[in-house]
Amino acid sequence: GAVVSQHPSWVICKSGTSVKIECRSLDFQATTMFWYRQFPKQSLMLMATSNEGSKATYEQGVEKDKFLINHASLTLSTLTVTSAHPEDSSFYICSASPLRFPNEQFFGPGTRLTVL
């Protein structure tokens, strides 16, 4: 149990386009979902925290107009990278905290974004 999926697993896009990444909790309802980005050989950096039906809370330095987060239901959150540029290329990972186990965060497999 407690499986989190992400789609797509990898995406290549041209500079200036927008990319949407989906994060789904497959077998549980999530009170809170988190979005991270990770550069090679570095730690995870929290980008934002989202709760179903409310606006996301962004970490300092993260542009909310560039990284749009929608948490439409208790099982789905989306991250849209708008007007992507090569510096946005990274590994994006979501996590979710289950209603029944709010103590834990379960991570998705990640999405590799490459902006040409």
Place this chain on the structure above:
Amino acid sequence: QQQVKQSPQSLIVQKGGIPIINCAYENTAFDYFPWYQQFPGKGPALLIAIRPDVSEKKEGRFTISFNKSAKQFSLHIMDSQPGDSATYFCAAAETSGSRLTFGEGTQLTVNP
């Protein structure tokens, strides 16, 4: 206050050895300390977690030791195997389920 410092950055052991990864924190409000294992190109997976009311927790070959007064905690991997080769992250949170602060990560290599 929000930092979690992790060491070493990389670690190489022989099969059967006991790698030890250490973390130190500053924020005394942290009360949840998980460890995650991450393989290349994959998301982190929760290994084991501890709260400050216990000094040690063991799950299978993984043991967390916690020293509240020193604000340090460590991960021990017993009888390490080549399949344990991965990057390990410690983390901390003020309230379980809230935002995690991650350590810098330790790249572990277990040689056959």
